[in-house]
Amino acid sequence: MRDHIDGTDEERRLNILVAGGAGFIGSHLCDALLGQGHRVVCLDSFLTGSRANLEPLRNHPDFSLIEQDVCTPVDPGIQLDRVYNLACPASPPRYQADPVHTMMTCISGTGNLMRLAGEHGARFLQASTSEVYGDPERHPQQEDYWGNVNCTGPRACYDEGKRAAEALCFDWLRAGKGDVRVARIFNTYGPRMQPDDGRIVSNFLVQALRGEPLTVYGAGDQTRSFCFVTDLVAGLMALMEVNPNPGQPVNLGNPGEFTVIELARMVQELTAASSPIVHRPLPTDDPRRRRPDIGRAAELLNWAPRVPLAEGLRETAAWFALTLGRDLPQAPA
Ligand code: NAD
Ligand code: UDP
Numbered sequence: 001m002r003d004h005i006d007g008t009d010e011e012r013r014l015n016i017l018v019a020g021g022a023g024f025i026g027s028h029l030c031d032a033l034l035g036q037g038h039r040v041v042c043l044d045s046f047l048t049g050s051r052a053n054l055e056p057l058r059n060h061p062d063f064s065l066i067e068q069d070v071c072t073p074v075d076p077g078i079q080l081d082r083v084y085n086l087a088c089p090a091s092p093p094r095y096q097a098d099p100v101h102t103m104m105t106c107i108s109g110t111g112n113l114m115r116l117a118g119e120h121g122a123r124f125l126q127a128s129t130s131e132v133y134g135d136p137e138r139h140p141q142q143e144d145y146w147g148n149v150n151c152t153g154p155r156a157c158y159d160e161g162k163r164a165a166e167a168l169c170f171d172w173l174r175a176g177k178g179d180v181r182v183a184r185i186f187n188t189y190g191p192r193m194q195p196d197d198g199r200i201v202s203n204f205l206v207q208a209l210r211g212e213p214l215t216v217y218g219a220g221d222q223t224r225s226f227c228f229v230t231d232l233v234a235g236l237m238a239l240m241e242v243n244p245n246p247g248q249p250v251n252l253g254n255p256g257e258f259t260v261i262e263l264a265r266m267v268q269e270l271t272a273a274s275s276p277i278v279h280r281p282l283p284t285d286d287p288r289r290r291r292p293d294i295g296r297a298a299e300l301l302n303w304a305p306r307v308p309l310a311e312g313l314r315e316t317a318a319w320f321a322l323t324l325g326r327d328l329p330q331a332p333a
Pocket of ligand 1: 020021022023024026043044045046050069071088090109128186187188
Protein backbone atom coordinates (compact mmCIF):
# COMPACT_ATOMS: atom_id res chain seq x y z
CA MET A 1 0.00 0.00 0.00
CA ARG A 2 1.31 3.46 -0.90
CA ASP A 3 1.40 6.01 1.88
CA HIS A 4 3.67 8.61 0.35
CA ILE A 5 3.89 8.79 -3.42
CA ASP A 6 0.88 9.48 -5.55
CA GLY A 7 0.42 6.77 -8.14
CA THR A 8 0.60 9.36 -10.92
CA ASP A 9 3.87 10.84 -9.71
CA GLU A 10 6.17 8.51 -11.64
CA GLU A 11 9.11 10.90 -11.33
CA ARG A 12 9.30 10.43 -7.59
CA ARG A 13 9.28 6.65 -7.80
CA LEU A 14 12.80 5.50 -7.17
CA ASN A 15 14.62 2.30 -8.08
CA ILE A 16 16.24 1.10 -4.89
CA LEU A 17 18.66 -1.73 -4.21
CA VAL A 18 18.55 -3.10 -0.66
CA ALA A 19 21.53 -5.38 -0.03
CA GLY A 20 20.78 -7.56 2.97
CA GLY A 21 17.07 -7.10 2.28
CA ALA A 22 16.15 -10.60 3.47
CA GLY A 23 17.56 -9.87 6.91
CA PHE A 24 15.86 -8.59 10.02
CA ILE A 25 16.23 -4.83 9.40
CA GLY A 26 16.51 -5.11 5.62
CA SER A 27 13.14 -6.83 5.19
CA HIS A 28 11.40 -4.08 7.19
CA LEU A 29 13.19 -1.51 5.04
CA CYS A 30 11.98 -3.24 1.85
CA ASP A 31 8.41 -3.15 3.23
CA ALA A 32 8.64 0.55 4.05
CA LEU A 33 10.16 1.54 0.69
CA LEU A 34 7.55 -0.44 -1.24
CA GLY A 35 4.92 1.16 0.98
CA GLN A 36 6.10 4.55 -0.30
CA GLY A 37 5.62 3.40 -3.88
CA HIS A 38 9.23 2.73 -4.83
CA ARG A 39 10.62 -0.24 -6.77
CA VAL A 40 12.85 -2.46 -4.67
CA VAL A 41 15.52 -4.93 -5.72
CA CYS A 42 16.61 -7.05 -2.76
CA LEU A 43 20.07 -8.58 -2.96
CA ASP A 44 20.84 -11.26 -0.41
CA SER A 45 22.82 -14.48 -0.04
CA PHE A 46 20.52 -15.76 2.76
CA LEU A 47 23.53 -16.20 5.00
CA THR A 48 21.56 -14.97 8.02
CA GLY A 49 18.39 -13.73 6.34
CA SER A 50 15.33 -15.81 5.59
CA ARG A 51 12.82 -16.36 2.81
CA ALA A 52 10.05 -16.12 5.38
CA ASN A 53 11.00 -12.45 5.92
CA LEU A 54 10.27 -11.81 2.23
CA GLU A 55 7.14 -13.93 2.01
CA PRO A 56 4.74 -10.94 2.24
CA LEU A 57 6.56 -9.34 -0.73
CA ARG A 58 6.87 -12.39 -2.96
CA ASN A 59 4.14 -11.36 -5.38
CA HIS A 60 4.56 -7.60 -5.09
CA PRO A 61 4.86 -6.19 -8.64
CA ASP A 62 7.58 -3.70 -7.63
CA PHE A 63 9.73 -6.20 -5.74
CA SER A 64 12.46 -8.44 -7.13
CA LEU A 65 15.14 -10.60 -5.58
CA ILE A 66 18.74 -11.31 -6.57
CA GLU A 67 20.25 -14.17 -4.63
CA GLN A 68 24.02 -13.70 -4.49
CA ASP A 69 26.94 -12.75 -2.29
CA VAL A 70 27.61 -9.03 -2.17
CA CYS A 71 31.33 -9.69 -2.64
CA THR A 72 30.75 -10.69 -6.27
CA PRO A 73 29.87 -8.16 -9.01
CA VAL A 74 26.23 -7.10 -8.96
CA ASP A 75 23.95 -6.54 -11.95
CA PRO A 76 20.70 -5.06 -10.64
CA GLY A 77 19.02 -5.21 -14.06
CA ILE A 78 17.60 -1.68 -13.73
CA GLN A 79 18.95 1.85 -13.43
CA LEU A 80 19.34 2.57 -9.71
CA ASP A 81 18.60 5.76 -7.77
CA ARG A 82 19.46 4.53 -4.27
CA VAL A 83 21.58 1.75 -2.77
CA TYR A 84 21.24 0.69 0.87
CA ASN A 85 24.00 -1.63 2.06
CA LEU A 86 22.80 -3.73 4.99
CA ALA A 87 24.44 -6.96 3.84
CA CYS A 88 26.45 -8.30 6.77
CA PRO A 89 25.64 -10.63 9.65
CA ALA A 90 25.04 -8.53 12.78
CA SER A 91 24.89 -11.08 15.59
CA PRO A 92 28.24 -11.79 17.29
CA PRO A 93 28.05 -15.62 17.01
CA ARG A 94 26.97 -15.27 13.37
CA TYR A 95 29.65 -12.80 12.29
CA GLN A 96 32.30 -14.75 14.20
CA ALA A 97 31.35 -18.06 12.54
CA ASP A 98 33.31 -17.11 9.39
CA PRO A 99 35.28 -14.03 10.39
CA VAL A 100 37.27 -13.75 7.18
CA HIS A 101 34.08 -13.72 5.15
CA THR A 102 32.60 -11.10 7.50
CA MET A 103 35.61 -8.85 6.97
CA MET A 104 35.45 -9.37 3.20
CA THR A 105 31.70 -8.68 3.20
CA CYS A 106 32.38 -5.35 4.92
CA ILE A 107 35.24 -4.32 2.68
CA SER A 108 34.82 -6.01 -0.67
CA GLY A 109 31.01 -6.00 -0.51
CA THR A 110 30.85 -2.32 0.44
CA GLY A 111 33.41 -1.44 -2.27
CA ASN A 112 31.41 -3.37 -4.86
CA LEU A 113 28.13 -1.68 -4.03
CA MET A 114 29.69 1.76 -3.78
CA ARG A 115 31.17 1.35 -7.25
CA LEU A 116 27.79 0.18 -8.50
CA ALA A 117 26.10 3.23 -6.95
CA GLY A 118 28.76 5.44 -8.58
CA GLU A 119 28.14 3.91 -12.02
CA HIS A 120 24.42 4.55 -11.63
CA GLY A 121 24.76 8.01 -10.10
CA ALA A 122 22.79 6.56 -7.18
CA ARG A 123 22.93 7.70 -3.58
CA PHE A 124 24.56 5.14 -1.25
CA LEU A 125 23.79 4.46 2.41
CA GLN A 126 26.08 2.28 4.51
CA ALA A 127 24.70 0.48 7.56
CA SER A 128 27.53 0.99 10.01
CA THR A 129 27.34 0.21 13.69
CA SER A 130 27.86 1.40 17.25
CA GLU A 131 30.57 -1.30 17.30
CA VAL A 132 32.88 1.24 15.65
CA TYR A 133 33.08 2.73 19.18
CA GLY A 134 34.23 -0.66 20.55
CA ASP A 135 34.27 -0.73 24.35
CA PRO A 136 33.67 3.02 24.65
CA GLU A 137 35.56 5.20 27.08
CA ARG A 138 33.19 8.08 26.36
CA HIS A 139 29.56 7.88 27.34
CA PRO A 140 27.13 8.42 25.73
CA GLN A 141 28.76 7.96 22.34
CA GLN A 142 28.89 10.96 20.02
CA GLU A 143 29.89 10.66 16.40
CA ASP A 144 33.17 12.53 16.92
CA TYR A 145 34.43 9.81 19.32
CA TRP A 146 37.03 7.62 17.55
CA GLY A 147 36.35 4.53 19.62
CA ASN A 148 38.24 1.91 21.58
CA VAL A 149 38.43 -1.22 19.43
CA ASN A 150 40.63 -4.30 19.80
CA CYS A 151 41.86 -4.99 16.28
CA THR A 152 43.13 -8.51 17.13
CA GLY A 153 40.13 -9.89 19.05
CA PRO A 154 37.24 -12.09 17.90
CA ARG A 155 34.93 -9.10 17.32
CA ALA A 156 37.47 -7.36 15.07
CA CYS A 157 36.19 -8.98 11.87
CA TYR A 158 32.98 -7.00 12.37
CA ASP A 159 34.13 -3.90 14.28
CA GLU A 160 37.20 -3.29 12.15
CA GLY A 161 35.41 -4.43 9.01
CA LYS A 162 32.72 -1.82 9.60
CA ARG A 163 35.37 0.79 10.42
CA ALA A 164 37.17 0.00 7.16
CA ALA A 165 33.86 0.24 5.31
CA GLU A 166 33.32 3.69 6.82
CA ALA A 167 36.83 4.70 5.73
CA LEU A 168 35.96 3.57 2.19
CA CYS A 169 32.75 5.62 2.28
CA PHE A 170 34.43 8.81 3.42
CA ASP A 171 37.33 8.42 0.94
CA TRP A 172 34.77 7.94 -1.80
CA LEU A 173 32.97 11.08 -0.69
CA ARG A 174 36.18 13.15 -0.42
CA ALA A 175 37.16 12.02 -3.91
CA GLY A 176 33.84 13.41 -5.17
CA LYS A 177 32.82 10.02 -6.54
CA GLY A 178 29.30 10.00 -5.18
CA ASP A 179 26.81 10.81 -2.46
CA VAL A 180 27.41 8.53 0.50
CA ARG A 181 25.68 8.48 3.88
CA VAL A 182 26.73 6.49 6.93
CA ALA A 183 24.32 5.34 9.69
CA ARG A 184 25.85 4.11 12.94
CA ILE A 185 23.13 1.76 14.10
CA PHE A 186 22.82 0.88 17.80
CA ASN A 187 21.22 -2.38 19.04
CA THR A 188 17.97 -2.84 17.18
CA TYR A 189 15.28 -5.44 17.85
CA GLY A 190 11.83 -6.46 16.68
CA PRO A 191 9.83 -9.03 14.75
CA ARG A 192 11.74 -11.10 12.16
CA MET A 193 14.88 -11.57 14.22
CA GLN A 194 15.85 -15.19 13.72
CA PRO A 195 15.01 -17.31 16.80
CA ASP A 196 18.52 -18.84 16.71
CA ASP A 197 20.22 -15.55 15.86
CA GLY A 198 22.05 -15.38 19.20
CA ARG A 199 21.42 -11.74 20.08
CA ILE A 200 20.11 -10.78 23.47
CA VAL A 201 16.50 -9.84 22.69
CA SER A 202 15.82 -12.90 20.52
CA ASN A 203 17.65 -15.20 22.95
CA PHE A 204 15.74 -13.98 26.03
CA LEU A 205 12.33 -13.98 24.36
CA VAL A 206 12.79 -17.42 22.80
CA GLN A 207 14.17 -18.85 26.05
CA ALA A 208 11.28 -17.39 28.09
CA LEU A 209 8.64 -18.65 25.64
CA ARG A 210 10.19 -22.13 25.69
CA GLY A 211 10.41 -22.13 29.47
CA GLU A 212 14.21 -22.32 29.37
CA PRO A 213 16.60 -20.35 31.60
CA LEU A 214 17.56 -16.86 30.43
CA THR A 215 21.29 -16.84 29.70
CA VAL A 216 22.89 -13.70 31.14
CA TYR A 217 26.50 -13.34 30.02
CA GLY A 218 28.75 -12.19 32.86
CA ALA A 219 27.18 -10.42 35.84
CA GLY A 220 24.66 -8.71 33.54
CA ASP A 221 25.62 -5.18 34.57
CA GLN A 222 26.78 -4.27 31.05
CA THR A 223 24.38 -1.91 29.28
CA ARG A 224 22.83 -1.57 25.86
CA SER A 225 20.30 0.80 24.29
CA PHE A 226 17.54 -0.92 22.32
CA CYS A 227 15.82 0.61 19.32
CA PHE A 228 12.63 -0.81 17.84
CA VAL A 229 13.01 -1.72 14.19
CA THR A 230 10.33 0.61 12.77
CA ASP A 231 12.03 3.60 14.41
CA LEU A 232 15.37 2.53 13.00
CA VAL A 233 14.00 2.09 9.48
CA ALA A 234 12.44 5.57 9.63
CA GLY A 235 15.87 6.92 10.61
CA LEU A 236 17.62 5.12 7.74
CA MET A 237 15.13 6.47 5.21
CA ALA A 238 15.42 9.99 6.60
CA LEU A 239 19.20 9.78 6.42
CA MET A 240 19.02 8.64 2.80
CA GLU A 241 16.52 11.30 1.74
CA VAL A 242 16.85 14.40 3.87
CA ASN A 243 20.34 14.55 5.32
CA PRO A 244 21.63 17.94 4.19
CA ASN A 245 25.16 17.12 5.34
CA PRO A 246 26.22 13.74 3.96
CA GLY A 247 29.84 14.16 5.07
CA GLN A 248 29.13 13.02 8.62
CA PRO A 249 28.21 9.67 10.13
CA VAL A 250 24.93 9.73 12.06
CA ASN A 251 24.07 7.68 15.17
CA LEU A 252 20.68 5.99 14.99
CA GLY A 253 19.43 4.32 18.13
CA ASN A 254 17.24 4.69 21.18
CA PRO A 255 19.07 6.48 24.01
CA GLY A 256 17.22 4.56 26.76
CA GLU A 257 19.95 2.54 28.48
CA PHE A 258 19.33 -0.79 30.26
CA THR A 259 21.52 -3.37 31.93
CA VAL A 260 21.32 -6.92 30.65
CA ILE A 261 19.78 -7.98 33.96
CA GLU A 262 17.12 -5.29 33.65
CA LEU A 263 16.23 -6.59 30.20
CA ALA A 264 16.05 -10.17 31.51
CA ARG A 265 13.62 -9.06 34.26
CA MET A 266 11.47 -7.16 31.75
CA VAL A 267 11.26 -10.28 29.60
CA GLN A 268 10.38 -12.45 32.60
CA GLU A 269 7.60 -10.05 33.55
CA LEU A 270 6.28 -9.68 30.02
CA THR A 271 6.12 -13.39 29.35
CA ALA A 272 5.14 -14.32 32.91
CA ALA A 273 7.96 -16.80 32.54
CA SER A 274 9.05 -19.05 35.33
CA SER A 275 12.44 -19.21 33.59
CA PRO A 276 15.27 -18.54 36.02
CA ILE A 277 18.28 -16.42 35.13
CA VAL A 278 21.50 -18.37 34.66
CA HIS A 279 24.90 -16.77 34.22
CA ARG A 280 27.28 -17.72 31.41
CA PRO A 281 30.80 -16.47 30.71
CA LEU A 282 31.08 -12.96 29.33
CA PRO A 283 32.27 -13.09 25.70
CA THR A 284 35.73 -11.66 24.96
CA ASP A 285 35.75 -7.88 24.39
CA ASP A 286 32.03 -7.54 25.18
CA PRO A 287 31.48 -3.75 25.43
CA ARG A 288 30.64 -2.66 28.99
CA ARG A 289 28.18 0.07 28.06
CA ARG A 290 26.57 1.65 25.09
CA ARG A 291 24.20 4.57 24.59
CA PRO A 292 23.85 6.78 21.55
CA ASP A 293 23.93 10.54 21.60
CA ILE A 294 21.30 11.21 18.94
CA GLY A 295 21.65 14.99 18.85
CA ARG A 296 22.98 14.92 15.28
CA ALA A 297 20.11 12.79 14.01
CA ALA A 298 17.65 15.13 15.72
CA GLU A 299 19.27 18.19 14.17
CA LEU A 300 19.92 16.90 10.65
CA LEU A 301 17.00 14.54 10.21
CA ASN A 302 14.46 15.76 12.74
CA TRP A 303 14.43 12.12 13.84
CA ALA A 304 13.92 10.52 17.23
CA PRO A 305 12.75 7.03 18.18
CA ARG A 306 9.17 6.78 19.38
CA VAL A 307 8.66 3.22 20.60
CA PRO A 308 9.46 2.64 24.29
CA LEU A 309 11.27 -0.62 25.11
CA ALA A 310 8.33 -2.15 27.00
CA GLU A 311 6.02 -1.59 24.02
CA GLY A 312 8.50 -2.83 21.40
CA LEU A 313 9.33 -5.89 23.50
CA ARG A 314 5.64 -6.73 23.79
CA GLU A 315 5.23 -6.59 20.02
CA THR A 316 8.37 -8.65 19.46
CA ALA A 317 7.31 -11.21 22.07
CA ALA A 318 3.91 -11.54 20.37
CA TRP A 319 5.64 -12.16 17.04
CA PHE A 320 7.97 -14.79 18.49
CA ALA A 321 5.05 -16.46 20.27
CA LEU A 322 3.20 -16.72 16.95
CA THR A 323 6.30 -17.94 15.10
CA LEU A 324 7.14 -20.56 17.72
CA GLY A 325 3.54 -21.58 18.36
CA ARG A 326 3.67 -20.60 22.05
CA ASP A 327 1.21 -18.74 24.24
CA LEU A 328 1.90 -15.26 25.48
CA PRO A 329 -0.08 -14.00 28.47
CA GLN A 330 -2.27 -10.97 27.71
CA ALA A 331 -0.83 -7.62 28.80
CA PRO A 332 -2.67 -6.21 31.83
CA ALA A 333 -5.33 -3.66 30.75
P1 NAD B 1 20.72 -9.77 9.69
O1 NAD B 1 21.81 -10.77 9.89
O2 NAD B 1 19.34 -10.13 10.05
O3 NAD B 1 20.69 -9.29 8.17
C1 NAD B 1 21.82 -9.24 7.35
C2 NAD B 1 21.40 -9.68 5.95
O4 NAD B 1 22.55 -9.60 5.08
C3 NAD B 1 20.93 -11.14 5.92
O5 NAD B 1 19.77 -11.26 5.15
C4 NAD B 1 22.09 -11.89 5.28
O6 NAD B 1 21.69 -13.05 4.60
C5 NAD B 1 22.67 -10.83 4.38
N1 NAD B 1 24.10 -11.02 4.10
C6 NAD B 1 25.09 -11.19 5.00
N2 NAD B 1 26.27 -11.30 4.38
C7 NAD B 1 26.01 -11.22 3.04
C8 NAD B 1 26.82 -11.26 1.89
N3 NAD B 1 28.14 -11.44 1.96
N4 NAD B 1 26.22 -11.15 0.69
C9 NAD B 1 24.87 -10.98 0.58
N5 NAD B 1 24.06 -10.92 1.64
C10 NAD B 1 24.63 -11.04 2.87
O7 NAD B 1 21.18 -8.46 10.47
P2 NAD B 1 20.40 -7.11 10.76
O8 NAD B 1 20.23 -7.01 12.22
O9 NAD B 1 19.22 -7.00 9.89
O10 NAD B 1 21.49 -6.05 10.33
C11 NAD B 1 21.45 -5.42 9.07
C12 NAD B 1 22.62 -4.44 8.95
O11 NAD B 1 22.56 -3.47 9.98
C13 NAD B 1 23.98 -5.12 9.05
O12 NAD B 1 24.86 -4.51 8.12
C14 NAD B 1 24.43 -4.80 10.45
O13 NAD B 1 25.83 -4.72 10.55
C15 NAD B 1 23.78 -3.45 10.70
N6 NAD B 1 23.54 -3.24 12.14
C16 NAD B 1 22.54 -3.92 12.78
C17 NAD B 1 22.37 -3.73 14.14
C18 NAD B 1 21.27 -4.43 14.91
O14 NAD B 1 21.20 -4.27 16.12
N7 NAD B 1 20.40 -5.19 14.28
C19 NAD B 1 23.22 -2.87 14.85
C20 NAD B 1 24.23 -2.24 14.16
C21 NAD B 1 24.39 -2.42 12.80
N1 UDP C 1 23.93 -11.24 26.04
C1 UDP C 1 23.49 -11.98 27.13
N2 UDP C 1 22.82 -13.13 26.88
C2 UDP C 1 22.54 -13.58 25.65
C3 UDP C 1 22.97 -12.81 24.53
C4 UDP C 1 23.67 -11.65 24.78
O1 UDP C 1 23.72 -11.60 28.28
O2 UDP C 1 21.90 -14.64 25.52
C5 UDP C 1 24.64 -9.97 26.29
C6 UDP C 1 25.95 -9.79 25.55
O3 UDP C 1 27.02 -10.33 26.30
C7 UDP C 1 26.03 -8.29 25.43
C8 UDP C 1 24.57 -7.85 25.32
O4 UDP C 1 23.80 -8.93 25.82
O5 UDP C 1 26.57 -7.72 26.59
C9 UDP C 1 24.14 -7.57 23.89
O6 UDP C 1 24.51 -8.67 23.09
P1 UDP C 1 24.08 -8.83 21.58
O7 UDP C 1 24.75 -10.06 21.07
O8 UDP C 1 22.62 -8.71 21.44
O9 UDP C 1 24.67 -7.52 20.86
P2 UDP C 1 26.09 -6.76 20.97
O10 UDP C 1 25.71 -5.41 21.46
O11 UDP C 1 27.00 -7.44 21.90
O12 UDP C 1 26.60 -6.79 19.58
